[in-house]
Amino acid sequence: MLHIKPIVVALKRHKAGTVLIALQIALTLAIVCNALFIIQQRIGRLSRPTGMVESNLLAIQNRWVGVDDNATGPLIKSDLQALRQLAGVEDAISTNSFPLRGGGWSMGVRHDPDAKKPVSSAAIYAVDDHALSTMGAKLIAGRNFRSDEIVWVEQKAYAASPQIIITKALSDKLYPNGSALGKTVYITDTARPSTVIGIVEHLQVPWSGTWSDSFSDCVVLVPTQLTGNFGSYLIRSKPGQLAAITATAPRLLIKNNRLRTFSRDRGVRTFETVRAQAYKSDRGIALLMGVVCAMLLAITAAGIVGLTSFWVGQRRRQIGVRRALGATRHDILGYFLTENLLIGIAGVVIGALLAIGINLWMVTQFEMARLSMTYVAAGVVALLLLGQGAVLAPALRASRVSPVEATRSV
Amino acid sequence: MFAYYLQLGLRSLQRNPVLTALMVMAIGFGVAASMTTYSVFLATSSNPIPQKSSQLYAVQVDNWGPEDSDKGEPPDSLNYTDAMALMAAHRAPRQTALYPVGVSVVPDDQSQLPSPESTYATYGDAFAMFDVPFLHGSGWGAAEDDAHAAVAVISRVLNDKLFRGANSVGRQINLDGRNYRITGVMDSWDPQPLFFDAVNTSGFSDPVQIFIPFTRAVELKMATAGNNNCNRDPGLGWDAWLHSECIWIQYWAELPDRAQAVAYRQYLHGYAAEQQRAGRFRWAPNVRLSNVEQWMDHLKVVPPEAKISLLVALGFLLICLVNTVGLLLAKFMRRAPEIGVRRALGASRKTVYAQFLIEAATVGLAGGALGLLLTGVGVLCVGLVFDPQIARLATLDLSLIALTLLVAVLSTVLAAFYPTWRAAQVQPAWQLKSN
Numbered sequence: 001m002l003h004i005k006p007i008v009v010a011l012k013r014h015k016a017g018t019v020l021i022a023l024q025i026a027l028t029l030a031i032v033c034n035a036l037f038i039i040q041q042r043i044g045r046l047s048r049p050t051g052m053v054e055s056n057l058l059a060i061q062n063r064w065v066g067v068d069d070n071a072t073g074p075l076i077k078s079d080l081q082a083l084r085q086l087a088g089v090e091d092a093i094s095t096n097s098f099p100l101r102g103g104g105w106s107m108g109v110r111h112d113p114d115a116k117k118p119v120s121s122a123a124i125y126a127v128d129d130h131a132l133s134t135m136g137a138k139l140i141a142g143r144n145f146r147s148d149e150i151v152w153v154e155q156k157a158y159a160a161s162p163q164i165i166i167t168k169a170l171s172d173k174l175y176p177n178g179s180a181l182g183k184t185v186y187i188t189d190t191a192r193p194s195t196v197i198g199i200v201e202h203l204q205v206p207w208s209g210t211w212s213d214s215f216s217d218c219v220v221l222v223p224t225q226l227t228g229n230f231g232s233y234l235i236r237s238k239p240g241q242l243a244a245i246t247a248t249a250p251r252l253l254i255k256n257n258r259l260r261t262f263s264r265d266r267g268v269r270t271f272e273t274v275r276a277q278a279y280k281s282d283r284g285i286a287l288l289m290g291v292v293c294a295m296l297l298a299i300t301a302a303g304i305v306g307l308t309s310f311w312v313g314q315r316r317r318q319i320g321v322r323r324a325l326g327a328t329r330h331d332i333l334g335y336f337l338t339e340n341l342l343i344g345i346a347g348v349v350i351g352a353l354l355a356i357g358i359n360l361w362m363v364t365q366f367e368m369a370r371l372s373m374t375y376v377a378a379g380v381v382a383l384l385l386l387g388q389g390a391v392l393a394p395a396l397r398a399s400r401v402s403p404v405e406a407t408r409s410v
Numbered sequence: 411m412f413a414y415y416l417q418l419g420l421r422s423l424q425r426n427p428v429l430t431a432l433m434v435m436a437i438g439f440g441v442a443a444s445m446t447t448y449s450v451f452l453a454t455s456s457n458p459i460p461q462k463s464s465q466l467y468a469v470q471v472d473n474w475g476p477e478d479s480d481k482g483e484p485p486d487s488l489n490y491t492d493a494m495a496l497m498a499a500h501r502a503p504r505q506t507a508l509y510p511v512g513v514s515v516v517p518d519d520q521s522q523l524p525s526p527e528s529t530y531a532t533y534g535d536a537f538a539m540f541d542v543p544f545l546h547g548s549g550w551g552a553a554e555d556d557a558h559a560a561v562a563v564i565s566r567v568l569n570d571k572l573f574r575g576a577n578s579v580g581r582q583i584n585l586d587g588r589n590y591r592i593t594g595v596m597d598s599w600d601p602q603p604l605f606f607d608a609v610n611t612s613g614f615s616d617p618v619q620i621f622i623p624f625t626r627a628v629e630l631k632m633a634t635a636g637n638n639n640c641n642r643d644p645g646l647g648w649d650a651w652l653h654s655e656c657i658w659i660q661y662w663a664e665l666p667d668r669a670q671a672v673a674y675r676q677y678l679h680g681y682a683a684e685q686q687r688a689g690r691f692r693w694a695p696n697v698r699l700s701n702v703e704q705w706m707d708h709l710k711v712v713p714p715e716a717k718i719s720l721l722v723a724l725g726f727l728l729i730c731l732v733n734t735v736g737l738l739l740a741k742f743m744r745r746a747p748e749i750g751v752r753r754a755l756g757a758s759r760k761t762v763y764a765q766f767l768i769e770a771a772t773v774g775l776a777g778g779a780l781g782l783l784l785t786g787v788g789v790l791c792v793g794l795v796f797d798p799q800i801a802r803l804a805t806l807d808l809s810l811i812a813l814t815l816l817v818a819v820l821s822t823v824l825a826a827f828y829p830t831w832r833a834a835q836v837q838p839a840w841q842l843k844s845n
Contacts, residue, residue: 066587
């Protein structure tokens with residue numbers, strides 16, 4: 001085993017350099033741990049499924065111009081008819097919102113209309129009987145809406161639907177010990193009950209922000225077509241036809257009626273774009289943190305290489321003397337590696353405390369989760385390995401110092 | 411002497427190109443990361459209307475009660491009933507209720523498609539309150555508000571597009587199939603954060619293109635294009651909704667001095683108390699009056715991403731500096747014999763200080779130049795992390811360029827203090843002897 005005591009004694013003669021390397025390791029560990037944790041959290045968000053089959057899906061956000069809210073019903077009907085007949089289209093629906101759209105409508109779902117607090121919030125998608133096939137949502141119990149159940153109503157005149165389809169997550173929240181199928185719930189605070197006629201495996205709410213995390217997979221489908229100025233069309237293309245209908249569908253709609261607008265950046269989007277836009281900041285932050293981590297590790301490694309090289313240069317004569325007195329190359333190499341390990345351990349101990357401290361502070365400031373100790377442990381190992389890797393080159397150079405150096409320039 | 415030390419510094423940097431490159435890169439990356447994130451932070455936390463931010467107040471009246479409100483805070487928006495009561499009372503010198511409406515300009519040319527434009531429904535006071543600059547004409551007045559008149563104020567951009575830049579005051583613009591008479595054309599006006607409607611825009615949006623009278627918009631039953639929040643089912647139809655407790659209106663009052671602000675707060679309190687007596691509010695008056703900066707704080711318009719990335723970048727810069735201290739120490743101490751000779755030949759500690767700090771400053775300058783380049787790249791990449799409405803605000807302007815260089819040089823010189831002090835401590839006799 002290597003002798004640690006002489007190394008510690010020697011380090012005392014290089015207090016400044018030792019402290020600087022330890023400090024750098026500590027700060028790097030603190031930031032890298034937290035950055036990796038943020039990356040993992042963000043990536044976790046953006047890999048959440050929507051519950052839809054996302055390929056071959058086109059979303060068009062439509063806004064009528066100068067049409068009375070009540071008069072849009074026939075226009076939407078005619079749009080839907082035209083879209084469903086368009087070459088390359090598998091199916092299409094008109095809906096108030098869809099997963100990851102951004103804006104939408106949420107309501108509190110209750111067992112009892114008089115209950116003060118709802119059991120859960122849930123997003124409402126007002127759709128027709130083509131919704132499940134267009135979205136590609138999987139019905140796991142009960143049945144789909146029938147076409148005779150669909151009602152057309154102005155948005156401000158919507159009253160709770162008698163039949164609803166809900167997601168499994170919402171069903172589990174409402175009835176933890178069984179299924180909500182066939183049960184009666186209240187989706188508004190009026191006394192109008194809704195019967196759950198079907199349960200879909202999964203559907204996500206329109207929002208991707210953290211505020212909706214508590215009900216991110218609680219969705220209610222209602223057999224209603226809302227008339228009004230705003231609305232979206234979800235269109236499923238036949239395989240390989242997505243690019244074609246992305247061009248033809250908006251043209252068809254404008255030909256059908258030109259008094260409409262598609263918003264500039266959210267008007268006509270493939271679902272791939274919808275997803276990219278919804279998670280843009282999550283992806284961006286993850287990317288930023290990744291770049292910062294990589295640069296930090298590189299800079300810390302460079303700092304270690306620089307300072308150790310300097311020490312090796314300073315101690316060439318001492319190394320020569322040790323070699324002349326019988327130390328092997330291996331001993332010299334071991335000396336520098338151990339020295340770095342000691343500094344590294346001091347650095348990671350401080351760094352781990354700092355990482356936890358920073359995280360605790362961030363928890364209070366930014367509604368973040370607690371740092372998992374796995375990240376600290378992984379960071380500690382990574383930085384110790386980085387230190388050893390960085391010190392290797394100068395240490396090897398030191399080990400090649402010839403014993404003759406001892407005799408030079410004395 | 412300065413020029414000579416600069417020359418020496420440059421020569422010394424050339425002697426250890428790898429070490430120099432390491433330092434320059436550390437400083438460059440650290441400064442660039444900090445400056446890029448700082449530009450976003452600065453853009454999102456700036457005061458959108460500095461000359462009047464202490465005179466404009468956002469009004470909150472708790473019409474939901476403690477049960478439905480968030481930690482005792484009144485809702486961020488007003489319902490129609492309260493907004494209209496405050497407008498009618500007219501207790502501030504100027505005031506406006508406002509909300510965003512989804513409106514499209516319908517071109518005369520039948521072959522052209524309508525285009526959606528960012529539009530707000532306000533009262534005529536809004537233009538004077540928000541210091542809206544006019545290129546032609548002006549806003550509308552109280553008479554038009556009272557008459558629910560079909561008038562509009564349009565932006566310069568829209569005027570250029572529709573009227574090829576000609577003075578369009580008095581001409582008609584077709585919004586959603588209805589004609590409005592243009593009373594004024596705004597000059598370029600783009601306050602960011604969009605303080606008067608930070609609730610619906612989260613603070614940032616593209617510039618407003620059209621204003622129309624609030625009274626007109628309500629008469630035409632234009633629903634809000636922003637958020638509408640209800641604590642109870644509003645009932646069926648437009649009128650039920652209008653008279654419900656659903657909140658969707660922003661309300662601003664201009665109160666030029668403290669006394670008027672105090673008086674207005676008292677008035678609000680009195681109004682809420684009256685509503686309580688009438689049985690509409692079943693809770694004690696809970697009202698807020700926040701000036702622009704307080705309102706921006708309350709709504710947290712600075713995105714958490716901007717804060718987190720600025721903090722991470724500053725931590726990054728700190729590490730880069732610690733790294734630079736270490737590398738400079740190595741570099742300077744390697745030249746201990748040289749320092750010994752200089753000192754022995756009569757150089758004072760002070761001149762050693764000067765020489766090494768100047769050498770460090772040259773490293774800082776080089777790092778700053780690299781940092782500037784990287785900041786430019788960084789600002790271009792802001793769009794990867796932030797929404798386009800925020801990304802467009804982050805720009806590499808002259809003050810940011812100056813700040814980047816300044817931060818680079820200052821922080822490097824700061825980092826150089828300790829290594830320089832060590833260099834100045836070199837004992838000439840000991841150095842000469844040991845060589």
